[in-house]
Amino acid sequence: MTTPGSGLPEDRSEELARQLNRECHCISIDADALRRELERDPENHDLYHSIIETRPYLFSASAVFVSRTDVERMAAVIRSIEEVVALPGYRETVLGWAPAIARSKKAAPAVVGETPVRLLLKRGKPNRCSRC
Numbered sequence: 001m002t003t004p005g006s007g008l009p010e011d012r013s014e015e016l017a018r019q020l021n022r023e024c025h026c027i028s029i030d031a032d033a034l035r036r037e038l039e040r041d042p043e044n045h046d047l048y049h050s051i052i053e054t055r056p057y058l059f060s061a062s063a064v065f066v067s068r069t070d071v072e073r074m075a076a077v078i079r080s081i082e083e084v085v086a087l088p089g090y091r092e093t094v095l096g097w098a099p100a101i102a103r104s105k106k107a108a109p110a111v112v113g114e115t116p117v118r119l120l121l122k123r124g125k126p127n128r129c130s131r132c
Contacts, residue, residue, distance in 0.1 A: 014067035027063040034059060 038048040051058055066074075084090055095103055 011068050014069060017065040017067045017070070020065040024065075025062060029059060029061055029063065031059075031061075 035048045038051070039045050041047075085094075
């Protein structure tokens with residue numbers, strides 16, 4: 001089926017995401033892969049342990065499925081925030097009252113897309129229930 005007038009396949013990801021969230025509770029996150037990825041940067045080697053100690057529920061043990069539209073909306077919000085925080089006036093104002101460490105030039109860009117999901121799903125071949 002195509003989206004009328006576009007010739008493109010209809011986005012059925014919203015319907016699929018709802019169905020998977022309702023029926024599929026069998027895909028788990030690979031905690032070891034998550035730890036390895038977060039510890040990959042030598043300057044942030046203790047990041048994983050810091051997160052686990054201070055925010056133990058930041059990462060879900062199971063997958064949550066989102067539609068393509070939801071991912072696009074989240075990406076748009078992230079882009080907007082990154083554009084605002086890059087404005088010199090915003091930076092001057094915020095850094096004027098922030099601690100010295102906030103003046104560091106090092107910043108991690110936002111990550112939105114499939115790559116983190118593929119990394120964190122167990123070997124890309126998660127155990128699946130009969131409904132998935």
